[in-house]
Amino acid sequence: MKYIDEFQDPELARRLLEEIHATVTRPWALMEVCGGQTHTIIRHGIDQLLPDQVELIHGPGCPVCVTPLEVIDKALQIASRPDVIFCSFGDMLRVPGTGRDLFRVRSEGGDVRVVYSPLDALRIAQQNPDREVVFFGIGFETTAPPNAMTVYQARKLGIKNFSLLVSHVRVPPAIEAIMQSPDCRVQAFLAAGHVCSVMGIGEYPELAERYRVPIVVTGFEPLDILEGVRRTVQQLERGEHTVDNAYPRAVQPGGNPEALAMLDDVFEVTDRAWRGIGVIPQSGWRLSPRYRDYDAEHRFSVTGIDTREPAECRSGEVLQGLLKPHECEAFGTTCTPRNPLGATMVSSEGACAAYYLYRRLDIPNASPLEASPVV
Amino acid sequence: MCLAVPGRVLEIEERDGTRMATVDFGGVVKEVCLEYLPDLQVGEYAIVHVGFALQRLDEESAKQTLELFSQLGVLQEEFGDPWELAAEASGSPWPGGSDAPQEAQK
Incomplete structure (x- = not known):
């Protein structure tokens, strides 16, 4: 191609x-x-x-890996509400929250749906006016403009049963x-x-x-x-x-002016916690005051969140580049894509998942037969 | 999720006041929002992420990049290990015993 x-x-x-x-x-x-x-x-x-x-x-x-556990737990709580249709990108489904994930919420009766684009979630909101539709808006600067456009469209079209659970992060x-x-x-x-x-x-x-x-x-x-x-x-x-x-065919020095203008309108910069790393000042976006009505955290009061990370998961060190995935004792033994301890073993972009997928046969302590997802 | 892939615009239409396109990704066809690239035309390529065209792919700079790659190797010919280059050119295995390591240390 x-x-x-x-x-x-x-x-x-x-x-x-x-x-x-x-x-x-x-x-x-x-x-x-x-x-x-x-x-x-x-x-x-x-x-x-x-x-x-x-x-x-x-x-x-x-x-997916840096989305803080607290936000995942909020997502799980909102997705469990009977009045909510919770829409997400597919790779959030198995990201472990405290004790469960979106996949489990769905099997327990929650209406969790996977969408390709945030605009699909907006369409679901139009088709289900008596339900609350929440989209899980995570990602870096690449994903923020699509999510911003979706909230902008919701406001423009007067779609009131749509909101965004936002946890955007910025690279610099x-x-x-x-x-x-x-x-x-x-x-x-x-x-x-x-x-x-x-x-x-x-x-x-x-x-x-x-x-x-x-x-x-x-x-x-x-x-x-x-x-x-x-x-x-x-x-x-x-x-x-x-x-x-080194990527001039897809990167102009000024970026995409239309997208930048939309980001400026819909979001404002805020401090953000990164899973495994902690709070990084000015490293995130949240909805700006004029779009506050579309903020799921504002719309649903989420209480009683008590986050717990598994002690043996060292994904924070992996995310900071202090540890290679296979150097973690849990890699390929107690932590596999089927039973992940941390998000880095789940997402197709997580370093642990990439090492598991392509390197586990080279790594002595991982047991490929027991751990293989196809067994 | 952050994956963004190149696709070619097949058709453009206005829907609910939004500029939308059908885009071909090597056989898979998807609906894509063009609001961030309003002047993208049928036949052009763009980087598409979660249903949004985010940046036009510039054919000229893609060509230049590939040309640059094909011209690489000058450094290797000039400073590389002559034994290795000769072995490669002759199609036979390197006989070993190169004096290159001492050369490299100077």
Whole structure:
């Protein structure tokens, strides 16, 4: 398929790899902050093809994984109400809340529905005027404009039985939090291409300058990842730290102006807790005051939330790049996609799930026969 | 969930005051909202995420990127291990005993 196949070409991949091998003279640690990129890297074994000196650290780029437990528990409580139709993207269904998940809520009689687009949830609201329809609005800057447009449409069309449970997160404050961590080993970032398709690259020069790290906007196909790594390593070897766009076919420097205007209207920046990491200042969006009537937290009083994470889950360290998934004692033994302890083992973009899917046969402590989801 | 994929616009229509398109993703056809790319035309490609076209795919810069990749390898020819390159060119395995490691340390 056009724009995909050409960027998976093995011969060009070999050339990019050779160039990277010829460039690197010292050890470097790069972080990608996008679960889609983590998935491409592990699926194609890109980390294993790179020189040993180049380490890819998987950052908190999986939106499902960083959605705080408290919000998941609120979702579970709202979804259990008999007057509610709760709509969500499919990959939230099995994310563990405290003791259960949306899948369980549905089997207990809750009306939980999976939609492809938030606009589908709005249509369900139009078709069910006597029910409350709640959409679980999570995700990074890529997903925020679709959710913003849906709330905007609800208001424009006067659809009053629709609301959004919002837990949006923003990448630049997360990069800042990572760089401020005393344990930080990251020397450069591969910035998430589709976040920049929306936001542009204007937020990055200040970060690159302040923390003296190269930030290279990177796409999602294998060649895109290799090109992102190549440009990053070139900068590191030269002692440079600038913002570079290695994904120009889908990223304009100014982003998408229409989407930015809509985000500005519908959302406002707020502090946000990240699961496994904690509160990062100014790292989220919530509905702005003029859209407060469409805020599910405002509409439904959710009380008695008492969150409990399983003690043996180390997904917080995985999300911060301090631990590789297979270094966790629970990986592939007490924690599998069928019985996940944390969200990183559930989502297709979670680092633990990617390692389980593509690496578990290489990892001695995981027991592939018992743990396989197809048994 | 954050996956956004390229698709080609087949048809555009106005629905409830909203600009919508049918978009082909290599055989799978979906309804996509064009409100964020109002000037996208039939036949053009865009990055689509959860039913929304978020950015036009620029054919010219895609070509330039691929051309750049195909020109890579100059560095490797200049500074790479000559034994490895010769082995590759001859199609036979590397005989070993290269002097390249000492070279590299200088």
